[in-house]
Amino acid sequence: MKKTIICIDRDGTLIHDSKEHLFLGSDNNWHEKVKILPNAIEGVRRLNTIAGAGIYMITNQPGVAISDFALLTEERAHEVCRFVVEMFKDGGARLDGYFLCPHATPEYVSRKPGTNFHPHLVHDCHCLKPSLGMVFNALQAQGVTPDNADVYVIGDRASDVRTALNIGGTGILIPFVNEPGELDKVKRLGNRNRIHVAENMLAAAEYIVSHPDDVGSGDL
Numbered sequence: 001m002k003k004t005i006i007c008i009d010r011d012g013t014l015i016h017d018s019k020e021h022l023f024l025g026s027d028n029n030w031h032e033k034v035k036i037l038p039n040a041i042e043g044v045r046r047l048n049t050i051a052g053a054g055i056y057m058i059t060n061q062p063g064v065a066i067s068d069f070a071l072l073t074e075e076r077a078h079e080v081c082r083f084v085v086e087m088f089k090d091g092g093a094r095l096d097g098y099f100l101c102p103h104a105t106p107e108y109v110s111r112k113p114g115t116n117f118h119p120h121l122v123h124d125c126h127c128l129k130p131s132l133g134m135v136f137n138a139l140q141a142q143g144v145t146p147d148n149a150d151v152y153v154i155g156d157r158a159s160d161v162r163t164a165l166n167i168g169g170t171g172i173l174i175p176f177v178n179e180p181g182e183l184d185k186v187k188r189l190g191n192r193n194r195i196h197v198a199e200n201m202l203a204a205a206e207y208i209v210s211h212p213d214d215v216g217s218g219d220l
Contacts, residue, residue, distance in 0.1 A: 002150045003142060004050050006208065007135055007163070009155030010059035010098075012176040013201065014040045015084060017156075023063035025080040026072040034080075036087060043201030044093035046209060054142040057085065057098035058134040058153075064102035065121035066112075074102050097141060099134040101127040129155075130162035154204050158185035165191050172196045172204045 011017035011024070016035040024030050047055050061077045063069055081098045088095050103125040109117055127133030139149055151169030153160050156179050161171030171194060173186050186195060198204035 002148050003144045004053040004152070004208070005135075005138055005142060005144065005149045006047055006050075006053060006055045006152045006154065007058045007138055008044075008055070008095075008201075009129075009153075009157070009160050010057050010081070010084060012156035012179055013037070013154060013160075013174055014044075014057060014088070017176070018178050023066070023069055023072055025076045026063060026069040028071065030080060031083065034084060034087065036091070037201065039200040039202040041088060041091040041093045043203075043205040044088055044095065045091075046202060046205035048094050050209060054138060054144075055094065055096050056134075056138040056141070057081065057095050058129065058138070059098070059100045060129050060159075061100050061102055062104040062108055062128075065104035065117050067116045067118045077102060097138075099127070099137045101125065101129070101134060103128055130159045130166055132163065132167050135163060135167055152208055154198075154201070157182050158189065161186050161189060161195055165189065165194055168194075170194050170196065172198050172207065174198050174200060174204055 008014060014037060016037055024033060047053060063072050064074050064077050077100055081100055085095045085098055102121055104117060104122050105124055105128065106122060109122055139145060146167055151164065151167050152172060153164035153169060154172045156174050156176035161173050164171030173183065175183050196207055198207055
């Protein structure tokens with residue numbers, strides 16, 4: 001029997017994300033900005049009912065690569081993630097851990113003229129979604145390979161869905177008001193039998209619980 005591995009995006013999926021909340025951890029009052037989204041805790045609790053499932057938060061954090069953010073070090077980014085995991089734990093929702101990517105791609109840098117970056121953190125890495133580094137970290141933590149795991153990736157962006165497709169899993173998009181246009185991007189991906197769209201985190205969890213060993217609903 002395959003093991004269920006669920007990877008969940010952080011910003012815009014588990015916690016609120018907006019232009020005002022970009023680069024969480026770049027100031028000293030970041031704790032006040034962490035707001036768990038409605039139904040997120042309930043959704044993770046529901047996922048916790050899946051026997052033996054590994055549930056991980058995975059997050060791209062290219063702000064770490066921006067040298068203009070003196071406070072947003074890699075350690076601060078980890079501190080923010082640990083804080084979020086603890087908030088869910090306090091709500092009775094278990095996340096087995098998290099993985100973050102602190103890198104910025106050259107393409108990302110090109111879209112931010114006038115911004116200064118740490119050169120050693122700018123490259124096309126293997127962990128930035130939709131690359132699979134963080135998903136492989138989750139698989140390794142659970143002692144499984146893609147061949148003996150049912151992998152789900154949940155997030156508010158097409159890149160999250162692409163991550164799932166890249167490993168042969170199921171991508172679940174939760175459209176977020178501050179990320180318009182992602183549903184249209186997802187519709188252009190193909191592989192619609194491996195894609196599901198959910199209203200919120202609880203709906204995403206209910207889908208996974210009710211579709212064991214499935215590869216998607218083809219509901220686009």
